[in-house]
Amino acid sequence: MASPVSGRVLDEKGQPMPGVTVLEKGTTNGVTTDADGRYTLTVGDNATLTFSFVGYLSQDVPVSGRSEVNVALGVDAKLLNDVVVVGYLVQNRQDVTGSVASVSAQEVRRAPVASVGEAIQGRMPGVQVTNSGQPGQAPNINIRGLGTIASGSGPLYVIDGLWVQSQGGQRDFNPADVESVQVLKDAASLAPYGASGANGVIIITTKKGKSGATAINFNVTGGVQNLVRRLDLMNASQWAAINNQAYDNAGLPRQPFAANLPAGVDTDWQEEFFKQGSIQDYNLGFSGGGPNSTFNVTGGYFNQKGTVRGPEFERYSVRVNTGFNRGRFRFGENAMLSRTNQTRLNVIPFYGSPFYNVVQMLPVIPVYDPTTPGGFGIGNGNASTFGLNPIASQELLNDTGTSNRLQGNVYGEVSIFDFLRYRLNLATEFHAFHDQQKRQYGIWRQNDITQLSNFGENQGTEFFGMAEHTLTFDKSFGNHNVTVVGGYSQQRFQQDFTRGVNFGYGNGPTYFWELSAGTTTPQAIGSSYVWGKQSFFGQATYDYDQRYLLTAAFRRDGSSRFEVDNRWGNFGAASVGWRVSKEAFFEGITGVSDLKLRASYGRLGNDLLSGDFGGSYLSQGYINTNANYVLGGAIQNGAIQTNYASRGIRWESRNTTNVGFDIGFLENRLTLSADYYVSKTIDALINPPLPSVLGNAGPNPFRNIGKLENKGVEAVLGYNDDRHTFRYGATANVTTLKNTVLDLGTTGLEGAGAPNFFTGGPAKLPAPRWGMRWARSFSTSSTVSIRPGRPTFRPDWLRATCATRI
Numbered sequence: 001m002a003s004p005v006s007g008r009v010l011d012e013k014g015q016p017m018p019g020v021t022v023l024e025k026g027t028t029n030g031v032t033t034d035a036d037g038r039y040t041l042t043v044g045d046n047a048t049l050t051f052s053f054v055g056y057l058s059q060d061v062p063v064s065g066r067s068e069v070n071v072a073l074g075v076d077a078k079l080l081n082d083v084v085v086v087g088y089l090v091q092n093r094q095d096v097t098g099s100v101a102s103v104s105a106q107e108v109r110r111a112p113v114a115s116v117g118e119a120i121q122g123r124m125p126g127v128q129v130t131n132s133g134q135p136g137q138a139p140n141i142n143i144r145g146l147g148t149i150a151s152g153s154g155p156l157y158v159i160d161g162l163w164v165q166s167q168g169g170q171r172d173f174n175p176a177d178v179e180s181v182q183v184l185k186d187a188a189s190l191a192p193y194g195a196s197g198a199n200g201v202i203i204i205t206t207k208k209g210k211s212g213a214t215a216i217n218f219n220v221t222g223g224v225q226n227l228v229r230r231l232d233l234m235n236a237s238q239w240a241a242i243n244n245q246a247y248d249n250a251g252l253p254r255q256p257f258a259a260n261l262p263a264g265v266d267t268d269w270q271e272e273f274f275k276q277g278s279i280q281d282y283n284l285g286f287s288g289g290g291p292n293s294t295f296n297v298t299g300g301y302f303n304q305k306g307t308v309r310g311p312e313f314e315r316y317s318v319r320v321n322t323g324f325n326r327g328r329f330r331f332g333e334n335a336m337l338s339r340t341n342q343t344r345l346n347v348i349p350f351y352g353s354p355f356y357n358v359v360q361m362l363p364v365i366p367v368y369d370p371t372t373p374g375g376f377g378i379g380n381g382n383a384s385t386f387g388l389n390p391i392a393s394q395e396l397l398n399d400t401g402t403s404n405r406l407q408g409n410v411y412g413e414v415s416i417f418d419f420l421r422y423r424l425n426l427a428t429e430f431h432a433f434h435d436q437q438k439r440q441y442g443i444w445r446q447n448d449i450t451q452l453s454n455f456g457e458n459q460g461t462e463f464f465g466m467a468e469h470t471l472t473f474d475k476s477f478g479n480h481n482v483t484v485v486g487g488y489s490q491q492r493f494q495q496d497f498t499r500g501v502n503f504g505y506g507n508g509p510t511y512f513w514e515l516s517a518g519t520t521t522p523q524a525i526g527s528s529y530v531w532g533k534q535s536f537f538g539q540a541t542y543d544y545d546q547r548y549l550l551t552a553a554f555r556r557d558g559s560s561r562f563e564v565d566n567r568w569g570n571f572g573a574a575s576v577g578w579r580v581s582k583e584a585f586f587e588g589i590t591g592v593s594d595l596k597l598r599a600s601y602g603r604l605g606n607d608l609l610s611g612d613f614g615g616s617y618l619s620q621g622y623i624n625t626n627a628n629y630v631l632g633g634a635i636q637n638g639a640i641q642t643n644y645a646s647r648g649i650r651w652e653s654r655n656t657t658n659v660g661f662d663i664g665f666l667e668n669r670l671t672l673s674a675d676y677y678v679s680k681t682i683d684a685l686i687n688p689p690l691p692s693v694l695g696n697a698g699p700n701p702f703r704n705i706g707k708l709e710n711k712g713v714e715a716v717l718g719y720n721d722d723r724h725t726f727r728y729g730a731t732a733n734v735t736t737l738k739n740t741v742l743d744l745g746t747t748g749l750e751g752a753g754a755p756n757f758f759t760g761g762p763a764k765l766p767a768p769r770w771g772m773r774w775a776r777s778f779s780t781s782s783t784v785s786i787r788p789g790r791p792t793f794r795p796d797w798l799r800a801t802c803a804t805r806i
Contacts, residue, residue: 374442
């Protein structure tokens with residue numbers, strides 16, 4: 001006899017839990033709890049109810065004739081660590097069919113680092129992190145190699161729903177705020193991001209408050225940094241001996257400088273340039289909440305001094321994350337405000353890096369010399385060098401930057417039905433920057449021309465805004481579980497920039513650095529540009545009894561960076577998974593606790609165009625409005641187009657195939673995941689150089705003519721054990737990568753269809769095709785070699801373009 005039963009489901013803090021699955025065990029009869037954690041279900045006699053929710057321990061509760069059954073679910077810490085964000089969905093890792101790597105907050109905070117990129121370096125297969133070591137310089141990150149040549153190759157960062165593609169956004173973010181980091185690598189997981197997902201996506205979730213008493217956390221980290229080893233270079237007497245021997249062997253008289261060393265001069269340039277660096281990191285946080293609200297407020301200060309003279313970086317940051325819920329409504333915000341100050345390493349154009357100058361400078365040249373303009377040692381006719389005094393380059397020039405950045409989002413969500421909810425996400429990033437370059441009077445190299453002291457100043461703002469509307473359907477039909485997300489998105493970016501320069505600030509030692517304080521007329525330039533994007537997207541997952549898994553995603557993007565006819569692109573992917581360990585025939589295998597096979601295929605895109613104004617106006621030619629002509633014996637003002645427009649360019653497309661497996665042993669204490677992938681960019685944007693005889697005086701036009709292929713194998717092996725009072729674990733990963741440039745199109749006069757002005761016929765020397773190979777590597781390191789291939793010709797597009805534009 002059937003009878004109704006109702007009740008309420010609470011979490012470990014006594015708060016209501018919406019969306020909990022309540023199932024009559026052994027049947028397909030079930031419901032989910034409402035926004036207040038309540039449910040009503042009609043069940044048979046002697047029924048047992050199963051309560052389950054992702055991240056919590058499931059419970060089986062006999063009804064035993066009762067009409068009301070209330071339960072409290074406890075947190076399953078192991079499952080919570082395995083919850084990942086994929087696109088617009090949150091999934092349990094065991095249900096993920098794509099290639100996703102994760103790093104927890106504990107792993108991010110194991111070492112004092114300035115950015116999230118440094119925190120994940122070497123921890124994930126297929127993720128290559130290259131760090132210059134300069135304080136305040138965000139590392140370059142490539143996921144599964146380079147899939148483009150002339151466009152942006154960095155990944156997209158998604159911080160609590162905000163899209164960030166700038167390295168500055170990564171640099172100004174405080175790693176102490178991280179709750180988890182997920183790196184999406186294959187088409188199945190990247191397709192929801194469409195044209196922004198070709199280079200991979202790094203999803204950062206920040207810490208949120210939890211209901212309960214207010215918790216206070218304070219963390220202090222400090223340390224020093226030094227070079228591991230230095231080069232074994234000659235001192236002054238050793239240099240003099242070698243110099244004298246060279247002149248003796250040549251039968252020439254010895255140099256006076258080497259024969260009679262200057263008193264007291266024996267410069268160790270490495271000792272003068274390199275120094276001990278330091279790191280300080282302070283973080284203070286408050287978190288807590290009540291029945292209907294939570295909060296997390298953190299403040300941080302980070303300071304890093306480099307291991308060479310000059311560079312320094314400091315960051316102040318404040319984050320406020322709050323959440324509120326009332327019945328069927330949820331809303332909240334995540335916001336970060338940061339200020340950074342950076343002193344950059346000076347690399348003087350045409351003179352090379354100061355690291356080279358340290359080796360080039362002679363030990364018989366003093367660091368300081370009061371007889372030279374500016375007071376730095378530069379050598380003389382007896383001790384000649386092409387090197388530049390590296391101390392002078394850091395002290396005569398001061399290059400600093402200040403950045404103020406706001407990142408955040410505001411969201412609202414309403415549960416229309418228990419299985420259907422709408423969400424609005426409004427996110428923004430505002431960046432105001434101020435850079436200064438102060439060049440004091442003096443010279444830093446032998447035979448150099450003394451330059452006037454000068455001052456340059458850059459100021460500008462960058463604004464990015466996005467609005468996303470999503471509708472999510474999430475329902476179970478017995479053993480069938482379906483989740484579908486559909487949405488619409490708009491994005492807009494604008495940059496405004498001004499620069500001023502002036503000269504003649506005197507010979508020091510006191511300078512007044514203001515643009516109006518120079519003795520010449522200030523020079524000023526400025527620019528402004530915008531781009532926008534519209535998108536329609538969808539994502540769906542289906543599983544049957546958590547055995548057979550299917551995921552699909554589609555996104556249609558329209559970008560203002562392209563001409564109207566090529567503005568829209570379609571991107572999508574699908575993946576399947578089979579949890580073999582859930583099959584009945586697998587029950588007798590005790591050594592293997594979990595086994596999942598998965599495969600995916602999809603098409604991604606890239607619209608990160610390079611060039612002036614962020615690549616926003618490549619389809620338009622540059623017009624010089626100050627071109628003078630002599631007509632009728634008089635000078636007339638005119639205008640001329642100085643470069644060819646990149647007409648007809650479109651999105652880069654990247655097709656990716658991925659197959660892999662996940663296997664667990666010893667109740668998943670020992671795990672192994674492996675992937676094999678092949679991705680091919682079939683229409684990479686290339687800008688072959690055009691000769692100036694064709695009238696091109698500006699940037700070379702782009703065409704979708706390149707082809708690249710990336711393929712490799714990734715594997716990660718981990719062991720983790722929890723002995724209640726003692727936890728331990730170890731992880732190792734291996735990556736192989738073969739990054740091949742298949743085609744670069746054609747460059748040179750032959751490709752342009754231009755005549756050979758010496759012979760009167762067409763040019764006969766085509767440009768070679770080059771193949772680039774990235775050798776196999778372990779972890780995130782790799783080596784590169786380049787070899788020429790056979791020539792290829794592609795003259796049609798270039799000849800047609802030039803003929804119509806001249």
